[in-house]
Amino acid sequence: MTDSKYFTTTKKGEIFELKGELNSDKKEKKKEAVKKVIASMTVGKDVSALFPDVVNCMQTDNLELKKLVYLYLMNYAKSQPDMAIMAVNTFVKDCEDTNPLIRALAVRTMGCIRVDKITEYLCEPLRKCLKDEDPYVRKTAAVCVAKLHDINAQLVEDQGFLDQLRELLSDSNPMVVANAVAALSEISDTSPSPAAQMEMNQQTINKLLAALNECTEWGQIFILDALSNYVPKDDREAQSICERVTPRLAHSNAGVVLSAVKVLMKGMEYVGMETEFVTTLQKKLAPPLVTLLSSEPEVQYVALRNINLIVQKRPDILKHEMKVFFVKYNDPIYVKLENWTSYPSATQENIAQVLAELKEYATEVDVDFVRKSVRAIGRCAIKVEQAAERCVSTLLDLIQTKVNYVVQEAIVVIKDIFRKYPNKYESIISTLCENLESLDEPDARASMIWIVGEYAERIDNADELLESFLEGFHDESTQVQLQLLTAIVKLFLKKPTETQELVQQVLSLATQDSDNPDLRDRGYIYWRLLSTDPAAAKEVVLAEKPLISSETDRLEPTLLDELICYIASLASVYHKPPSAFVEGQALVVRRTQLPVRSASGEPGATGATESPVPQQAQPVQQQQSVIPSHDTAMGDLLGDLLSMDLNPQPQQQMSMTPAPQQDMGGMDLLGGGLDSLLGGPSPVAGMPASQASMGGGLGDILGLGISSTTYVPPKQVWLPAPKAKGLEVSGTFSIRQNVRYMDLTLKNNAMAPMGDFAIQFNKNSFGLSPASALQVPSPLSPGQTADVTLPLGTNGPVQKMDPLMNLQVAMKNNIDVFYFSCLIPIHLLFTEDGQMEYANQTSDRKVFLATWKDIPDSNEVQKEIANPNQLDPKGISDKLQQSFIFTIAQRNVDGRDMLYQSLKLTNGIWVLAELKIQPRSPTMTLSLKTRALDVIPQVQQAYELIIANM
């Protein structure tokens, strides 16, 4: 007789029939009917209509019937809250039953009825049950607190159940302790309130450790997890915890083992680095981990993900156990794929075996697995230098198999090997080239193109090869296009004579026919580099690449340390901290930090949230850093003037460059031209003396539109003649083409000629220093003036000055040394990269907003500043931008325009600004926020100056 009979239905209508049976007088019939109801419920049929009839069966002394009714209640109480109230009385009565089993059952079931109204009635019985004489009831009640907390957290806190739970931590019965721990950890996991947190002190830890040995396996998991959150107060305590947890490694439940491993991994951090204790402990960790790998595949999977973390942190643990990672052909694919990533990396001794094994895998059927194995061969080569040759020959063997995906993966890997060991294995290039045709994946194509470009000089038909790729340029993926562009430029630089046509073709394809901004930009950069200064281009494009390291697929140390704290949890399976995937819960930050001590071994291991970005030297990045120091637009023009006729359509290209740059270029060309005409700096009558303003003036005269230089304050007399034996020095500061200048006018008011000028700066707040020697036409005859520009660097010695912007200068000539001081206008120190991203594209974070919020409000300073010209927001932001104050966002609030701006000083200080502009008002409100409050008055001043001098 089986339960299947409960599913046989009659035509009359099941519910109707059940109703009748439930109300029958015969106990047996009643029970059978409830069983039928439960059976329907388990398969998801809706039998909630029978609620009142089933509840009526509840008052019985038959335990089985009671249990069945309880089962039903738990399922449907939520949908019938009013009816559920009917059951309350029975529950309360059952909680006082003489049989502890019934008491426990009642309190357990009540907790499962997730109806708010019922919880009120639950409090009193629960309080009693938590103090019940029978441990079975107490342990059930402990869990019930967690249930109640899930339904109504506030109620639990108000009623003091949490304190009662904490008392249970020192209960005499280990099962009660374990359940109390489990309940408390669940509550503290889900509740943000500090009252819910589990405090741990030495006493509780001792209680837990004592209970650990005696409770069930599940209780052990809960206790171990709780233990792992405890921070021992010293080495000895950590050591004793470890000692008492170690026996858990021999438990047959994999969950207990892995949780124990977590406690021990954390414990080892607290014990200290290389003590003997740690070494023994590490030895003890290996066998249980190996054993996990021979359990069920699901357990293996979780174990492997964790072992991956463990061996990254402590590679010694599984050093000798490599073989257990060998893959069997009938392992599930998720286990196969995990195996080699967790593999504790090859060494010189075992490399032969490892390679043989990997080669074996490379002939498997699972494509993903094969790829991973081929990649692993590459990693071995990069990691163990002595083995590189064997790895390369293994890879060549694999390429000979001509299995398409193996070949492609091998080529990607070989590219990395070339990067690691330059000029060593190039003899195999010809073999690689044979497979050119078969490559159809972007990764492999890009790698092959890279190889051809990099070794163009050794491949006779490199140009043909690359040309063949060029035919379908627009059908390629961006990755391949970019690589092809770079490769052809490399080729051109290596064999300029034969490939001019090819390079022009690719440049025009990249710049004119492509919609991809990355590609276009890279195209332009190369174009300009090539046309301006082929030597520089060579330096940039053919620069020596930094060697790649073998640790590319490693986690960064901070993340690793965080994840070590989450061994055995879901985080360790995803390899992401819980904050990255646990959502909706106010996740309390805890157990996230390993002791700082571990940092001594690995720099930057803890604390910092930012980590060093792996130095993947991509040619692009190098080139990008080159752009700012070149005047690109000017380069174009000069390039054209010098008729290095690489540019078939200069006009079109010009129109693509942003307009202001073009203006600048024009202006500068004129400036440069005048310079050369006039033969060096000399005063021009009727013009302000400084070169910059001259340039600007000419720009204005020639109607080139808006003045494009940063605001330059008028010259002031810094050193009056009487003080300096007849030398009068006046000057100002300016920025032209991103170079900071000190513009000086020297006037000889003395009777004798002066010469041998030199200049020196004292240490100052921003490290300004002369970037070159002072060039004064010498001798300076009596009555003569000389305009001199002195380029400035910002890498000089730094010392905070008072006032902040003070700059002390010493000037020497053939007569004496003179000292004077001047104030640096702060906008001289604004940098051109001061535009904070509004939103970071990769992390989708509102960078500006976040930074603004990060800075404490106390660092915000407001000031009314004048807007004499009553400029509109657009005008203001344009004007400010020329002085490198960048508008990040603009909003209109209540008729007022808000500009959000950022600027950066040469020493890396960010200043954020909010500018409130009232239309047609002569003033506006400027709020500045920065971490370095000292600069605020200066920045305010700079704003006023720049805006007033429109």
Place this chain on the structure above:
Amino acid sequence: MIHSLFMINSAGDIFMEKHWKSVISRSVCDYFFEEQQKANSPEDVNPVISTPHHYLIHIYRENIYFVAVCTTEVPPLFVIEFLHRVVDTFTDYFGDGGETAIKDNYVIVYELLEEMLDNGFPLATESNILKELIKPPNILRTVVNTVTGSSNLSDTLPTGQLSNVPWRRAGVKYTNNEAYFDVIEEIDAIIDKQGSTVFADIQGVIDCCVKLSGMPDLTLSFMNPRILDDVSFHPCVRFKRWESERVLSFVPPDGNFRLISYHVGSQNMVAIPVYVKPNISFREGGGRFDVTVGPKQTMGKLVESVVITCAMPKVVLNMNLTPTQGTYTFDPVAKVLTWDVGKINPQKLPNLRGNISLQSGSPPPESNPAISVQFKIQQMAVSGLKVNRLDMYGEKYKPFKGVKYLTKAGNFQVRT
């Protein structure tokens, strides 16, 4: 903790669900189905799946996916171990844990699940405690129940659950007191083409059947305990005594249980009891298959129940073979060759040879298939582990004692 459990059969039907907290809609399983579609075979579904609001952790046993749904961060191994325990319990109760057995015993399954987990926390998972709470079904009892009107459910407090020895119930009585120990060792190995061992290790267990009255306290000692590399014990074993004296001292649970499982690591030399000489070659349109099996290091014991299976490449159409002993079958759908060899006679080595036919037009496979071997050797523990003696304290009677040894192949593969 564990929020809900869904059982899904191979046809993709959710035939059973149980919620320990609030009800989670079945639609959460769609994420599982999505993942399942990506997998090539039923075993290949990734056991830990994350969805926007839930985590699905599942095991695949008896052709059923047992999918646990969790909402908070939870140790995945705890869930996996628990699920395995659930299936073990079903097998224990119903003889097998398959779909039919579960469907036939819906109410007991439901009661069991309710008893095993409370609000997601494990409650009673020891089989002897569960059996005290919920009597397993058997024909006799159902007959008795229907006659007397009593139920499967006992109304006594599960006493064992609270004692210091939760695994043993009090007041056990037998007329025949007996204790049997089976030392079972499985060899996991990978053997390469040339017949040399790539990797081998031994997984051993001692399964016990102890039917002793009262509260006996047993001590089991080995001749050579040092060869045990890594051990995991049943909770009843006193770890301290193992650490100090290398003896197993314990108060046994009542009935069948696994006392210890151990692992003899790859550092030790593992004796390989059989060898396989494969000779498989493919050419255009067909190939040759020739496999011989023979005994190697068997310490004079007979190798029995030898079964050779070989998953042939997909392009293999059929195989036409002749065995010198035993029978062979080739499943043309799954492409699996199974050769049931039986006993190996060292004088006349079993051999299977013949032709392979491939699908016309398709190229011969790149690589040869791996062969997996099953075998059994009675009265031998391949690691050399030997039980020295078993002593009983605390009770007066004299029990019957017995130790049996068995070696068999675990995951034993030969690459060809």
